[in-house]
Amino acid sequence: MLRDYARLGIGSLFKRKLRSWLTMIGIFIGIAAVVSLISLGQGMQAAIEEQFFQLGADKVNIAVKGPNTGPPGSNSDVQLFDSDLAVVQRVKGVDVATGRLVEPIRAEFNDKEIFLFVATLAQDDDERELLVDVANVDEDNMLYGRTLKPSDQWKVIMSENYLEPKFDGKGLKVGDKVRINGQTVDVVGIFKKTGNPFVDISFVMNENAVRDLLDIPEKYGLLLAKISSDANIRNVANAIEKDLRNHRGLDEGDEDFEINTAEDVLDTLSTVLTIVTAVLVGIAAISLIVGGIGIMNTMYTSVLERQGEIGVMKAIGARNSDVLTIFMIESGMLGMVGGAIGILCGVLLSKFVEFAATAALGTTLIQAQFPWYLILGALLFSFGVGSIAGVFPALQASQLTPVEALKE
Amino acid sequence: MKQAIIELKNVWKTYEMGDVKVHALRGINLKVHKGEFVAIIGPSGSGKSTAMNQIGCLDIPTKGSVFLSKKNISTLDESDLAQIRGKKIGFIFQKFNLINTLTAKENIMLPMIFQDVPEDKRNKKAEALLKLVDLEERMDHRPNELSGGQQQRVAIARSLANDPEMILADEPTGNLDSKTGSSVLEFLKKLHKEKGTTIVMVTHDKHVAKQADRIETLKDGKIVGAKT
Numbered sequence: 001m002l003r004d005y006a007r008l009g010i011g012s013l014f015k016r017k018l019r020s021w022l023t024m025i026g027i028f029i030g031i032a033a034v035v036s037l038i039s040l041g042q043g044m045q046a047a048i049e050e051q052f053f054q055l056g057a058d059k060v061n062i063a064v065k066g067p068n069t070g071p072p073g074s075n076s077d078v079q080l081f082d083s084d085l086a087v088v089q090r091v092k093g094v095d096v097a098t099g100r101l102v103e104p105i106r107a108e109f110n111d112k113e114i115f116l117f118v119a120t121l122a123q124d125d126d127e128r129e130l131l132v133d134v135a136n137v138d139e140d141n142m143l144y145g146r147t148l149k150p151s152d153q154w155k156v157i158m159s160e161n162y163l164e165p166k167f168d169g170k171g172l173k174v175g176d177k178v179r180i181n182g183q184t185v186d187v188v189g190i191f192k193k194t195g196n197p198f199v200d201i202s203f204v205m206n207e208n209a210v211r212d213l214l215d216i217p218e219k220y221g222l223l224l225a226k227i228s229s230d231a232n233i234r235n236v237a238n239a240i241e242k243d244l245r246n247h248r249g250l251d252e253g254d255e256d257f258e259i260n261t262a263e264d265v266l267d268t269l270s271t272v273l274t275i276v277t278a279v280l281v282g283i284a285a286i287s288l289i290v291g292g293i294g295i296m297n298t299m300y301t302s303v304l305e306r307q308g309e310i311g312v313m314k315a316i317g318a319r320n321s322d323v324l325t326i327f328m329i330e331s332g333m334l335g336m337v338g339g340a341i342g343i344l345c346g347v348l349l350s351k352f353v354e355f356a357a358t359a360a361l362g363t364t365l366i367q368a369q370f371p372w373y374l375i376l377g378a379l380l381f382s383f384g385v386g387s388i389a390g391v392f393p394a395l396q397a398s399q400l401t402p403v404e405a406l407k408e
Numbered sequence: 409m410k411q412a413i414i415e416l417k418n419v420w421k422t423y424e425m426g427d428v429k430v431h432a433l434r435g436i437n438l439k440v441h442k443g444e445f446v447a448i449i450g451p452s453g454s455g456k457s458t459a460m461n462q463i464g465c466l467d468i469p470t471k472g473s474v475f476l477s478k479k480n481i482s483t484l485d486e487s488d489l490a491q492i493r494g495k496k497i498g499f500i501f502q503k504f505n506l507i508n509t510l511t512a513k514e515n516i517m518l519p520m521i522f523q524d525v526p527e528d529k530r531n532k533k534a535e536a537l538l539k540l541v542d543l544e545e546r547m548d549h550r551p552n553e554l555s556g557g558q559q560q561r562v563a564i565a566r567s568l569a570n571d572p573e574m575i576l577a578d579e580p581t582g583n584l585d586s587k588t589g590s591s592v593l594e595f596l597k598k599l600h601k602e603k604g605t606t607i608v609m610v611t612h613d614k615h616v617a618k619q620a621d622r623i624e625t626l627k628d629g630k631i632v633g634a635k636t
Contacts, residue, residue: 004521011509312505315466316566317494317522319487401486402466406501 002329005322009330012302023298024338026291027382031342033284035378036350036368041277043354043367048269050195057262059134060237062088062223062244064257078256082218087247091240093231098127099220101210107203108179112168118180119199120207123150130226136194137204145174145189153209156180157189159200183213197365233261288382291338292389299331299393310397311405320398327394328387335386336379343378410441412475413574413606414463419472421458421629432458434629435472440574445600445607447617450626457578459626460610464576465493477573494522498567502579504559506551512562513538513547519569537565541595557588564595574606575599581616593619 013020064078080099088097101120106113119135122128128150132138139147143160162172172178176187180203193200211217227236237259245255303310310323318326350368357366421433432455440446440463448463450456461467462474465481468489473482476496481489493499498519506515516534525533538544541561543554551559560580567575577596581589597619599605609620617623623635 007514008507008510015509308505309507312499312501312507313518313522314486314490315464315493315499316519317490317570319490319522321487322490322522402490403461406466406505 002325005326006329006333008326009333012306012330013333016302019298019301020334023294023334024341026294027288027335027338027385028291028342028345030284030286030288030291031339031378031382032345032349033287034281035343035346035370035374036353037277037280037284038374039346039350039368039370040353040366041273041280042371042374043350043369044365045270045273046369047195047365047367048273049266058227058229058233059130060225060227060233060240060259060261062225062240062257062259063221065255080220080223080257082220084244084247085220085223087243088223088225088240091225091236091243093228093236093239095226095228096126096130097223097225098122098124098130100131100222100224101207101216101219102202102221103210103214103216105180105203105214109167109172109176110170112170114166117198117202118156118210119202119204120210121148121204122207125150130224134224135199135204136196137191137199141191141194143190143192145187147189147191148204148206150206152188152206153212154183154185155188155209156185156203156205157191158187158203159191159193161193161200163190181213195365233263237261288385292335292385295331295334295386295389296393298334299327299390300396302330303327303393303397306397307400307405310400311402311407314400314402314405323400324394324398327397328390331390331394332383332387335389336383338386339379339382342382343375346378410443411477412439413442413444413477414608415439415475416459416462416469417473417475419462419469419474421455421462421467422470432629433462433469436462436626436629436631438463438624438631440606440608442573442606443600443604444622445597445620446609447620447623448608448610448626449612449614449617449623451612454626455629456610456612456626458629460576460578463608464497464499465489490522494519495570496573498569498572498575500560500563500567500575500577500580502582504551504556504563504583506559506562506566508551511548511550512543512554515551515562516566516569519566523570525570533569534565537568538562540568541565555588556584557592560584560588560592561595564592564599568599568605574608577607577609579611579613580609581611581613589616 062080064080085097085099088094099122101118103118104115105118106115121131132147137147137157145157148155148157156178158172165171172187172190174187174190177184178187179185185205225240227233241255241259244257245252248256250256313323347370354366354368416436416438419433419436420431423430423432436459448456448459462469465474465476468474468482468484473480475481476492481492484492507518510518513534516537517530520530520533535544535547538547541564543558543561543565546554546558551562554562580596581592584592593616596607596609600607607620609617611617621636624631625633625635
């Protein structure tokens, strides 16, 4: 029964090919936009989650509060010191704690000077292991050369981003000598992209070397603590906060530092990303409404044009509900076929964005994802838009009296 | 006594055009019995079309009643009327009125779809009807690939799809040349003679009307004479 009606509806769409195509474009653009935005948004979310699993759920970082416009801890009047690190290391439940410097530097190579950040690796073995683990710059992740040894002084490593010609047409390779704030430093290793965008754009050097080079005796940009597996992260984070507050002589609520667990950061980022995606999808959805109105317009025209046909169908026994169903299926099909093409284009579009982002920006953060419910949902939704747009025209068609309709 | 298929009792149809009331039918009485071939003739404006709408249960009268197989249909709503029409009346129109997007066979199956006839049964019936109107070889052709005469034969086959009690033909030869027209008429006559199909034909053409057993003449919304 429904299949017969579907054949009737589809037949009439085929009869008016050009108009059907034009009508479908409206839906198709909307669905393509929605699908690509959602798939990219979800891909980004998944990538970020993965990053945080890399960082590890058992880790807590401590940074100063402030108008952070650069990487964590890079620019603020408030600072963290060795003594703060010592406090954190003494908190019960903290396995290892370490600090990292994050400083802006000038790098000169091939007569070209660029500004970037240097991040440090601690000298102490346990602390170093924690940082290497978090930054993902261990020996296994090296593309060329080697990673840093604690004894290295004027040596530097960086991500494969720097293979690209960033220095006036020239990229870096193992063995190159780069001048950092006037000091000549050897490139000893290039690591694969870590997926951590900050590490991927920074030079990585040993802590002692950077302290000597920049003349920073004791401050840190960021403290990092690994919590022992039998302790509760929330509780330990609270204890760190309390001890640090006391040590820095601050009242509760006036802290000039923040403690983030991986989960906190992930939650914040996810929320932001969800909001951004929702707003974008909302904007894209406007085009779906426009598409729906297009379908409505086409269906009204179709009802007018086919009055005679409706009259004949009624004369030979079609009930109002039969006519209604036929027209609803017809407009639903307009929506659904438009949606299907839209999904296809949306998939291609987000794959293209993914490809372009990887090629141009070198980030692996943008990975499009197409869960089955997105595809199915988009298909059902476009059928729904089509059907809803078809309700009024179809009602008009079904309520024509056969005498009126046959008069044509 | 013969069974009446359709009976109009004092049927009035009045249209309101602004403040003016137009009486298209003024108290028509008509009885068509099973197996009859009746022609309704009249000049244009005589109320032929309005009368056809009443006989075909396409519309309900302003006053009076219409009985189809003894059932008063004057009070039914459009959906019930549609069901009754689909089952008991087969329509043949002047302009054939086939659905252009469907093939000949699909057009014939359409009335059966609206009666929920199962697909295999529909197929068999449609093929048998195509054979009856001698168009088996054109079953997959669409109306625009068929000649006028062929289209009207498909329409006749469609009208027979649900084994109706009566066929209502509205100027069935109006859009055909005289040769094709007479072959269509011959076919209707044959149907009437051999299968005992009840036929009501509305026309303005006396020669066409002559083929019927009985002619009812309409003038100014009234039946002014019957001729057997």
